[in-house]
Amino acid sequence: MNGEMHILVADLALACVNKTCRMILVPRWGGIEIGATLSDDDRIMWERIEPTGPKKQLVHRCYIDSEDPKDHGCVTRALSHAEGSLGFVELYLRGELGDAYPTEEAFLENLGLFLGIASHHIADLCTPVHVGHRINYKALGYKSYARFHQKVERDLGRAAHSATITLHRPQLVDITAEYFWGIAQDAYERHFSRLADLYERRDTQAIERMTDAVLGTAMRHTADVWFTVLKSSGMTDRRWTQAPLV
Ligand SMILES: [Zn+2]
Known part of the structure; x- marks a missing residue:
């Protein structure tokens, strides 16, 4: 997914949440937007998340068709930023963040950044070429998987401009590794498994429908x-400052 599409995902998510959540998030828009593209802008590719876990993981992918934990970093990073956002709020509400975030605005701006980063990796988990790689790209006319990946992302980016979207009323979810694995598994089964067929037939309409779904x-x-994050931490039960950090 290109940067513009990552920002569009965050924009659309903002349109879905209720007014109480929007009142918290809208003033933090700068942080959310930076967060939504930060992993690409800063070219963060590899990350060591847990000292005891796999040595290093690639953070923009969760290849369902790979057994190697290095190929599953996107789940780890989506989870760590979603859990991290929750933990960050809880520490702030208990007054345990210390001097690192001296004002409410600084806390909220940073929360926006973390939520934006979570959104980036959630969106990657929905993107077919980020959840699988076993495909005969040569038969489809591409020299490398990277080239095919770029082509699919270009097509998604183009079709996103005229996508048909139904807004969604947010629900509480269990923020667990299983939840994020489920997102990747679903994208793999619904979209990646059909990519070879779609591109062999150059089925533009099917690619547009896939873009709507992604x-x-x-x-x-x-x-x-x-x-x-906002509801289960109790953030939605309090009033927060409306002023963005400028
Ligand atoms: Zn990414």
Whole structure:
């Protein structure tokens, strides 16, 4: 997914959440937008998340068709930023963040950034070429899988401009590794498994329908995770400052 589409996912998720959540998130829009593209802008590719876990993982992919844990970093990073956002709120509400975030605005701006980063990786988990790689790209006319990946993302980006989306009322979800694995598994089964056929037939209409689904699921899961963080932490029960950090 290109940067513009990542920002579109965050925009759409914002349109889905209720007014109470929007009042918290809208003033933090700068942080959310930076977060939604930060992993690409800063070219964060590899990350060591847990000292005891796999050595290093590639953070933009969760290849369902790979057994190697290095190929599953997108789940780890989506989970760590969703859980991290929740933990960050809880520490703030208990007054345990110390001097690192001296004002409410600074706390909220950083929360926006974390939620934006979570949205980036949730959207990657919905993107077919981020959840699988075993495909005969040569038979489809591409020199490398990277070239095919770029082509699919270009097509998604183009079709996103005229996508048909149904807004979604957010629900509480369990923020667990299984939840994020489920998103990747679903994208793999619904979209990646059909890619070879779609591109062999150059079926533009089917690619457009796939884009609707990819954009819609990325929006839906982002809205669910944001809603869960704000609601289950108790943030939605309090009034927060409206002023953005400028
Ligand atoms: Zn990415």
